[in-house]
Amino acid sequence: MRLKRTYSSREVASLTGLTARQLQLWDASGLMAAAIPTHRTDAGGYTERRYTPIELFELLVLADLRRRGFTVHQLRQIIEILSERFGARLFEATGGGGHVQLLTDGHDIYARTDRGEFFNLLKEPTQPLLVVGDEGLLKELSSTLRSGRPRRPRKDLRPGTPRRSVRESQEKKL
Numbered sequence: 001m002r003l004k005r006t007y008s009s010r011e012v013a014s015l016t017g018l019t020a021r022q023l024q025l026w027d028a029s030g031l032m033a034a035a036i037p038t039h040r041t042d043a044g045g046y047t048e049r050r051y052t053p054i055e056l057f058e059l060l061v062l063a064d065l066r067r068r069g070f071t072v073h074q075l076r077q078i079i080e081i082l083s084e085r086f087g088a089r090l091f092e093a094t095g096g097g098g099h100v101q102l103l104t105d106g107h108d109i110y111a112r113t114d115r116g117e118f119f120n121l122l123k124e125p126t127q128p129l130l131v132v133g134d135e136g137l138l139k140e141l142s143s144t145l146r147s148g149r150p151r152r153p154r155k156d157l158r159p160g161t162p163r164r165s166v167r168e169s170q171e172k173k174l
Helices: 009-016 020-029 053-067 072-086 163-173
Strands: 100-104 109-113 118-120 124-129
Touching (some): 009 020, 009 053, 053 072, 072 100
Antiparallel strands (some): 100 109, 109 118
């Protein structure tokens, strides 16, 4: 896919699987604001929000984390800690070549600095962790574009059932 200068909220919704309403709420709450916000036109209408390729990449990561069961509060916490504690954007920590890298074990999000320090961003983000042994259980956070196909409903997910409890029940079966 060829990168464009900016993406409309409709394009972003299609590529990430997020709804237009989610994008609007995330923009309004400051979780992930568009580079070019909506504004009133001379004709009395409104323009669409426009996102840069970096914002699109970050939204892909956030959408993936959301699908994995992480809450919007946790997403906000990750972004704030990356910015305040490590001086990095989500893009830099998930493939942008920054000095910190994000990893997950499926339940928590960890930051690994270029000096080898580990931090659990959701529990004790200021306390370095002692890591003993192999990091094989941790996977690097990254992002991929969704195909344009509509999502199929998950068979294992009943309405009102939190995604994390479904994952935990599947793990218990194993």
